[in-house]
Structure formats: C-alpha cells, structure tokens
Amino acid sequence: MASEKKDGYRKNFSLILTFIILMSVLFLLSLVLAYRFSTKYIENEFVSEKVNVLEQSIQPYNDFFQKKLPEVSFYNGYLDSATAAAFVDTVLLEYPFVSKVVFYDSEVSNTPVSDGLNTGKFSFGPKNIYQFGSLVPLDSVRLFSRDNTSSFIVGDDFNTLALKLVSFIESLDTTQVPGQDALFSNFSNVRSNKITYLNIPRFEDLKVYKEMLRKQLQPNPVYQQDMMSFQLDPYKIKIINTQPLLYQYVKIAPLTYDPLDTTAVYLSTEINLPGPFSDYKLYFISSKSFIEREIFSYFLPIALAILFFYGILVLVAVLIYRNLNINQKMFKLQYDFVNNLTHEFKTPVSVIKIAGNNIKSASSLTDRELKLYGKILDEEADKLNGLMNKLLAFTQIENKAIELNRDKIRIIDFLESTVETHRLKHPDFDFTYEVSGFTTFVTDPVLLGSLFDNLAENAYKYSPPERKQLHITAKLAKGKVVFRFTDKGIGIPASEINNIFKKFFRIQNQYNQNGSVGLGLAFCKELVNFMDGEITVKSKVNKGSEFKIVLPYNDY
Template identity: 65%
Template sequence: MVSEKDSGYRKNFSLIVTFIGLISVIFILSLFLAYKFSKKNIENDFVSAKANVLEESIKPYNDFFLNKLPEISFYNGYLDSATASKFVDTILMEYPFVTKVTFYDTEVKNDNFFDDGINLGNFSVGMKSVYRFKKTGKKNAGKLVGEGQVKNNTTLENFNSVSFKLINFVQKLDTNKVPSQEELFSNFTNIQPNRIDYFNIPSFEVLKSYKKMVTTKLDDEPTYQQDMLSFQLDPNLIKINNTRPLLYQQVKVVPITYDPLDTSSDYVTGEITLGGPFSDYKLFFISSKTFVKKEIFSYFLPIAALLLLFYSVLVLVAFLIYRNLNINHKMFKLQYDFVTNLTHEFKTPVSVIKIAGNNIKSSAGLSEKEQQMYG
C-alpha cells in the first residue's frame, strides 16, 4: 500500500516537472516571437514614422503658406515700402527658411498700358516700384536692398508669370458665381522651386470690374492697387523636428537627386519628398543598425518583462502545488506510521488477553494437576 502511494506521489512530481519544462519551452518561444515582433514593428515604424517627422518639420511652412500669406490681402493693395518692411520683418523673424522677399507695388489700369507689365485689351497690370528685402543677420530683421535697380529680367519674369495667371483667371471668371477661396488662392499664388509669389486677392466686386475692363473702356478709367510679394525660400533652413530621435539617428534635407556614397549594410536609410516649393528636395533618414537595435530592445524589454512575470507566476503555482503534495505526502506517512505503531502496540496485549481467555475457556477439560500447572 505504501509503495502504491509513493508511486502516486512520484507520478505527481513527474507531472509538475513536465509542466515546468513545458511552460519553459513556451516562455523561450514567446521571447523569440516577441523579439521578432518588436523587430518587425520597429522596421515598419522606420518607414511609416517618416511622414510624421515631415509633417512636424513643415508645420512652420504650412502656417506661413496657409495663414501668413493671406494676410497680404488684408491691405487691399495699399502696401507701401514702409508697411511692407514691417510685414516682411515679421515673416523673416518667424520663418527662418524665408531668406529674401521682393515687394512689387502694382497697379491695374483700364486702357493705360505699362511698358514692363501685361496688357490685354483694355486691361493692364504693371509695376510702379519694386523693393527687395533680405535678412540683416540681426534678429532676422529685414533690410531694404534697393528700389528701382532691382527691376531686372528676373523680377520682370516673376511678375509676369503671376500676372498671366491673374489675366487668365479674369478672362474665365463667371461674374454670376462667387469663386471659392481655394480657387482664388490657387490663381493668385504661383509656386516655383524655392519660391512663392503671391498677389493680394481683391473683392468679388473688383474682380467683376476687372472682367469688364478686359473688353470695355470704362468711362471713369478706374485704377486699382495690387500688391505682389515674392518669397525666396531655402529648404536647408527648415528646422527638422525629429519626433523619433531613438529611431532616426540623423535626419537632413538633401536634394532629390542625393545618393549617399556609403551604401554599407550597417546602415538603414529612408527618404521622403518635401513637396510644394521644396519639391526638388527630400528628407533623408539614416541610422546605424546598432542604433536601431537599441530601439528594438526598448520595445522588446517591456514585453519580455510581462512574459517573465507570467512565467514566474506559473512556476510559483507549480511550486506551491508541489509543496502541497509534498506536505500531504509527509502527513500521509505520519498518519500511516501512527496507525501502524498504534496497531502494533495494541496487538501484543490483546494477544495475551486472547490466549488467557482461551485458556480459561478450555480449563474445564484439564485435570486438577494441569490447572495447578497453568494457573
């Protein structure tokens, strides 16, 4: 009976050992899969997180393009060199990628032609004056470079390219329908590599007057003021906002044709085009594989810690089960030994009593001499 019990407990112990071995194998396999998952996730992040870095890095440009440029229209064409200088100062201080600004003080006339402008029918667009501002190096304030002498082939070409867009828009204008803000913005903005030209957007009533001026000479021969600003941009001055410094070791602005000389397999690279006036440039991302592995481990270690915690709980449960079985085994042995010893201790006197009883029972068949002998 004891051997059967011992055999049962040995079987239970074997089951516990087997259970621990099984969860250990599962734990090691889970660690391996967790590392593979972490590595794959970081590799995917290296590709997908580039868009977030780009978005954060060009936020100042988006603010400049969507919010600051439309402020030019608030002046309704009545900017002068002094007012333009103050306006340009705010741009140069807030947006470091803007390096130069050219201000075209412009008029739109009916029938009065400009020598250095655009003339279509009775509609004429021309420059009165041209001012150029650039950074002085002190607090990025604007400095007036010159007036008049900055009228050259380049400034004339820039001015005419925007004026052509204005005339084409006026020709196609439906005076019965107010154009959308998107339509106005696209037609009064000219985006070129590293440059943005912007005409202030007149009211719809003024646009309808422009439409009439193309084909008709109005009695009052109206003259309208327009302002055009041309912004020279330097993509190399864009401040890179690396939102994943533990993933991207280096992020820089490079020409779209840039091809790194170091094509070693020890590095991971990626790129994403800037777009807009910076379409000839891209963000280039590079990290050493050792650097990326640090990010993989930073992602993997919390998962490994959770797996280790779960594994430890299972091992603890197995230990507690084994300890309880061991205690029960010892209790059983104590109980069995107690019963055995107790039985043995009672067995001897009971046997004596039984023999004596049998003797008494059989005394009737004994002779007197035998009774005296056996008592």
C-alpha cells in the first residue's frame, strides 16, 4: 500500500511538473511572439502614420489654396491697393507660411501696352504693382506704375500666367461654359514656393476676350483683372505631430537633405510635401530607445491579456486536477468502505456460521457449551444489528428522514448510565465525568447516546493500553451546553484534522489495521448538525485529543 501510494505520488508529481513546464514554455513563447508582433506593428506604424502627420500639417495650405485664393475672383478685378492690402493682411494673419504677396492691378484692352503681353489685338498689362508682407518697408510697397515703369520689371510670374490666359482664350469653346477645375487650373500657376492667381472673369467677358484676339472692337473695351503672386515659406508650416509617441522629432528639410547613417541608433522616414513645397519633405526621426518605449506600451496590454488568459487556463487545469484528485480519493474511500464493511459483516457472519456448524455437527451439547454458543450467537448478532442500525441511522440523518425527539433528561443519570455501560464492556477503561451549571436539559436521548457511545468507543480504541482514559465535562455556558471529551490517546496529526469528519475517511495507524468503515466521526458530525450544534477537535500526537460539542440549551 505504501509503495502504491508513493508511486501514485510520483506519477501525480510528474504530471504536475510536466504541465507546469509545458504551460511555462507556452507562456514564454506567447510573450516572445507578442513582443515581436508589437515591434513589427510599431515599426509599420512608424512608416505609415507619417501620412496623417503630413495631412494635418498641410491642411492650412489646402484651405488656403482651395478657399482663400478663389476669394480674389469675388472682386471681379476691381481690387485697389487699399482693398488688396486688407485682403493680404487676413492672408498673412491666417496663413503664416505666406511670407509676401505681390499684387498686379491689371487690365485687358485692345490697346497695345509697353509692359505686359500683346497678342493680336489683345493686350494684358499691369497698371500698378504692389508688394505686401511683414518685412516689406513702407516705402517699397509700390513697385510699378505706368508713370514710373523703370522701377520694376514685370517678370516671369506675370508673363507666365498671361500666356496661360491667352492660350485658354484661344482654345475656349464659346458654346459651352468651362468647368471650375479647368478655370482654376488655367487662372493659377503653381511653382516652387510660389502660387500666382488671376481672378476668373465672367463667361461673357471671356467671349469678349476671344473676339479681342482677332479684331479691334469699337468702342475700345477695357476690363479690370487682378493678379496676386503669393510667396511661400515652407519652414513656416506648423508641423502637427499627431503621433508624438512615435515621432520624437519632425522637421521640414530640402529633398536633397541626406543625414549621416544613424540606423544603428535611430529610426527615420520621410515624405514629400505637395504643390509649391515639392522641393521639400517632412523628415521624421526617433531614437530606438524612444521607439522601444512605445513598443513596450503596446506590448504591455497584450502581455497582461496573455497572462490573464493563461491564469484562467491554469486555474481551470488546477480545478480539473483537483476534481479528478477528489474523485480518485472518493473512489478509494468508497472502495475501502466496501472492503471494510464486507470485513465488518464477514467476521460476525463467519463466527455465527462456525458456531452453527458446531451445533449442527455435535451429537450432544453440554449446558456449558449451549450457553457459550448462545452467547457467541447473541453477541455476533448484536454486532450485525448495531452495524446495520448505524448505517441506517446515518442515512436517515443525512437525508433528514427522521425527526428529533425532545425529552427532558437528568444529565448526571445519563452520564452515569453511559459510564457504567462502557465500564462493563471495557473493565480497563478509566471513564470519569464532571457536571456544572445545570442538572436537566431537553434533547434527543437516543441521538445523544449514540454520539457519546461513538466518542467513547473511539477514545478506548485509539488509546495505548496504559492510557485508556476518558474524562467528560458537561457545562452550561452562555445559554449553551458544552461537552468536552478529553482522552490521552494517540492523537490526530494536524494535517488530518480537517479530514476526520469526512465520510469513509480513515487515518492509517497501528490501531486501525483490522479495518474500519470510516463512518464514526462523520456520523457524530451529522448527529451534532442535526441537533443544531457544532463539534470541534483539538489534538496533539501521542498526547491525546479533546472533542468539544456545543448544543442549544432548553429546559422545557
């Protein structure tokens, strides 16, 4: 039995150790894979999220290009220097990347101009040119006028857009109104760090422009056209870092910017700016230690989720193992119970059978032999009856199939009867009692007797021959009857204290070799519970045990 128990322990320990190792390996592998996934994800985000930074940073330019520029057309060419200055002030205030604006107060006519563009009978030239900006001196605002043509050369900005205007007019289909996209693209010019915009005339005016290319109109028509050239500074674009945990530093740099190789320490990426800023790029750079903090921040919730999942998995495994272990123990206990119960029944049955055969085979029996066999048959029959009664009573109490009979008893008489019974049964049993605080109380005498008999039998059975002693104290305390059964037996190991009241449980020791059903103390526990009381035990190995029973006190 000991070797089987040891082999079972080793087997269970090996299974537990294997399970722990397997779960640990899977847990560590999951963490490694999760960290690699987090690293790859953050690195991909580092490359892809630059688009969002670009979109947010360039959004003011998009608003300027799509909303503010077309406002020039609202004036239909009748902007003057004061109105243009007020318009430019709002531009400079709202869009700090606009550094300077040149305003061309121009006109279209059939009369050739000395400064401007002349094509056929069509002429387009400035009357006045102004420049506005925070760094422009007040005495330098006006750059050109027809009265002072030597102070400024019209230059490429004006001529380029003038040529686009003429080309558009030449190809214009006067039977169909051109779309807004076509108008906008032909009346604006985007160059590096500069946007030039010409107010879009009415469709009827465009028809007249087309006629002016071919012939002289009478009277000589004159149309006002306003052109503005916006000089842009890409370094004034406000960078909006939408991912500050990814990008440690973001700056605008020329396309030709190529830093030294820092891949061992830093991660970097870049994206080109659009439109007039196409010669520049957004340059992103972060130290690897900075990125690792973001990787860890992303990895930590995943690791906690994995830990939580594996915690649940381990808990389920432990519960399954615990249930299997309990079932195994219950099976063993029931198996031992059947074996011991068989033994308990077999012994008196065998004795009865032997006595019966002796009586049957004997030709004649003396009076002494008849009394002996009668006594044997009577005692063994009592054993069988007592065992069956105990099993039946245990089942009835457990299923609450009986009712509690309440009778008033004299506690001294009850204890005296119990002591005398056990002294007669075991002459070497030193059985004493002591009562204080009450003389009578109401209880079920049969159940109380069964309880006392079980504890007394255990005290005698599990005590060495020289210490077969039991002392019972009965005391009334705080409205409760307290019984203490104190013996000097072999004691109960501390590790088994919580198990002794379980059904079929038996402590393996030298006094238990002949088998025991394992119902005695479990029966006592059920009895006490049925009587609305409680039972506890204190014990020291080789010193003895004390069972304490507390029952409700009633005297009526």
